[in-house]
Amino acid sequence: MGRLLLKFDDAVLREVSLGSRAVTIGRAPDNDIPIDNLAVSNYHARIYTEAGRLVIEDLNSLNGTFVNDQRVERAALHDGDTIVVGKHHIVVDESHDAALPLDPGRKVVAPKVDETMVLDTKQRREMLQLAVDAGERSQLAPSRMRVPALKVLSGKTDQKEYVLSSKLTVIGKSEMATVRLRGWFAPDVAAQINKREDGYYLGRADRVPKVNGQPITGLTRLNDGDLIEVDGVQLNFLYRD
Amino acid sequence: MRVDIGARTDVGRVRSNNEDCYRLVPALNLFVLSDGMGGEAHGEVASALAVETIAAHCLDTANNPSIPLLGEPRADLSDKTNRLASAVHLANHRIHEAALSDPAHRGMGATILAAWLDGQRMSLVHVGDSRAYLLRGGVLEQLTLDHSLVAEQVRRGLITPQQADTSTMQSVLIRALGTRPEVEVDADEQLLLDGDSVLLCSDGLTRMVTDPEIASNLITHSEAQAAADRLVELANENGGEDNITVVVLHLRLGSEGLLARLRRWAGGPSDAASSGGGQ
Numbered sequence: 001m002g003r004l005l006l007k008f009d010d011a012v013l014r015e016v017s018l019g020s021r022a023v024t025i026g027r028a029p030d031n032d033i034p035i036d037n038l039a040v041s042n043y044h045a046r047i048y049t050e051a052g053r054l055v056i057e058d059l060n061s062l063n064g065t066f067v068n069d070q071r072v073e074r075a076a077l078h079d080g081d082t083i084v085v086g087k088h089h090i091v092v093d094e095s096h097d098a099a100l101p102l103d104p105g106r107k108v109v110a111p112k113v114d115e116t117m118v119l120d121t122k123q124r125r126e127m128l129q130l131a132v133d134a135g136e137r138s139q140l141a142p143s144r145m146r147v148p149a150l151k152v153l154s155g156k157t158d159q160k161e162y163v164l165s166s167k168l169t170v171i172g173k174s175e176m177a178t179v180r181l182r183g184w185f186a187p188d189v190a191a192q193i194n195k196r197e198d199g200y201y202l203g204r205a206d207r208v209p210k211v212n213g214q215p216i217t218g219l220t221r222l223n224d225g226d227l228i229e230v231d232g233v234q235l236n237f238l239y240r241d
Numbered sequence: 242m243r244v245d246i247g248a249r250t251d252v253g254r255v256r257s258n259n260e261d262c263y264r265l266v267p268a269l270n271l272f273v274l275s276d277g278m279g280g281e282a283h284g285e286v287a288s289a290l291a292v293e294t295i296a297a298h299c300l301d302t303a304n305n306p307s308i309p310l311l312g313e314p315r316a317d318l319s320d321k322t323n324r325l326a327s328a329v330h331l332a333n334h335r336i337h338e339a340a341l342s343d344p345a346h347r348g349m350g351a352t353i354l355a356a357w358l359d360g361q362r363m364s365l366v367h368v369g370d371s372r373a374y375l376l377r378g379g380v381l382e383q384l385t386l387d388h389s390l391v392a393e394q395v396r397r398g399l400i401t402p403q404q405a406d407t408s409t410m411q412s413v414l415i416r417a418l419g420t421r422p423e424v425e426v427d428a429d430e431q432l433l434l435d436g437d438s439v440l441l442c443s444d445g446l447t448r449m450v451t452d453p454e455i456a457s458n459l460i461t462h463s464e465a466q467a468a469a470d471r472l473v474e475l476a477n478e479n480g481g482e483d484n485i486t487v488v489v490l491h492l493r494l495g496s497e498g499l500l501a502r503l504r505r506w507a508g509g510p511s512d513a514a515s516s517g518g519g520q
Binding site for chain 2: 206
């Protein structure tokens with residue numbers, strides 16, 4: 001029946017045999033061809049056989065499905081066609097008969113590199129910058145304009161609201177604390193919030209804070225609207241516009 | 242606060258020379274580690290230049306804080322973290338210049354990883370694939386992201402972590418000191434707690450020893466030097482394919498008792514608590 005080859009640059013990441021079932025493509029892990037890239041919609045496209053022909057259908061994806069550089073909503077596929085989803089390519093190979101098992105990754109052809117080396121700018125751009133695409137930028141842009149803040153709902157603190165502008169925010173009585181607790185028995189360092197690439201994480205210090213009523217068990221990613229309780233103080237974590 | 246420090250570097254069982262090095266500056270609670278690269282081009286020159294430049298810059302600026310910062314200071318980082326990042330920019334400049342001026346050194350470079358403690362606050366900066374780990378409450382967490390091609394591929398969803406572990410491209414870095422005139426430095430800050438352990442290490446450890454092995458070793462050996470020695474032994478037992486360098490920090494903050502706190506409120510001297518004895 002042929003197969004589909006998922007490629008990034010020249011590397012074959014995965015191959016999927018074509019059968020009677022439809023093959024789905026998308027960012028969600030339950031797709032037949034999952035592509036974990038922000039430019040790809042959760043359920044991006046599907047490929048199926050109709051009246052003996054292979055057909056691709058875009059599932060109203062945000063960034064579109066392209067066949068041989070033409071954006072398509074629904075199109076017939078032929079041997080050798082290249083489908084572009086995000087920055088990945090899927091090549092239609094109908095000449096291939098034997099249905100090979102999935103063998104992700106091991107087909108990446110690369111020389112054995114023993115000595116540590118550094119890619120120069122051009123090589124790096126070629127190998128990686130391709131993946132920095134419009135999808136990722138448009139995903140990051142809106143959240144960057146929203147300011148993370150802690151709003152004090154109850155308890156003794158030195159301010160009613162704090163904007164989280166630092167890599168490390170300390171909650172406690174200490175002078176280095178951003179959120180200064182005023183309670184008599186408040187610890188110097190009650191809890192901490194760390195800024196990371198993908199958001200803000202709450203961690204314990206001398207107290208174990210609660211998020212939405214549950215004591216945290218480790219670094220806990222904060223979501224818009226979360227209620228934090230630490231040492232008798234209630235804080236609302238929110239992203240302000 | 243008391244820091245129990247252990248450190249060791251070892252050539253491993255395959256390489257003929259050690260291109261790793263570290264520098265401890267206990268007076269500043271500054272700990273620096275570097276993994277040189279360039280083989281014939283003398284990676285050990287690059288890594289030594291990296292750690293010495295950073296230690297010297299931090300010592301100089303501790304005495305004279307008005308020395309200007311290199312690189313753009315970031316508003317979300319503390320002065321100390323910005324200073325440490327500045328030291329890394331200076332090290333990059335020095336290595337790059339040395340590589341350009343001497344044909345024998347062309348192509349040399351190094352990773353860098355530096356931790357600077359200010360009370361309970363830790364500034365952490367790095368470039369390359371040397372890693373920092375934090376062990377807290379028995380849970381090991383990697384604090385740094387590798388600047389390697391495979392790590393970048395995993396972050397972009399191109400390959401799985403399992404594929405990265407067996408990739409033949411593990412030695413390919415996308416960022417290092419000395420290979421370009423400017424370098425992007427990753428910086429982080431952590432609030433350390435009583436009982437925490439921090440591990441700084443080169444990839445010669447992390448490619449040979451698994452995270453669970455690292456965690457159990459740090460938990461088992463309450464003496465930092467014993468933990469460092471054992472980690473190097475483990476890496477060698479598992480093959481020792483590359484140079485191995487580890488710096489282990491066990492934090493013993495000595496929490497303040499109620500009495501000392503009452504005394505502080507009363508405005509009395511609290512020097513009894515600062516000796517680090519605590520509980």
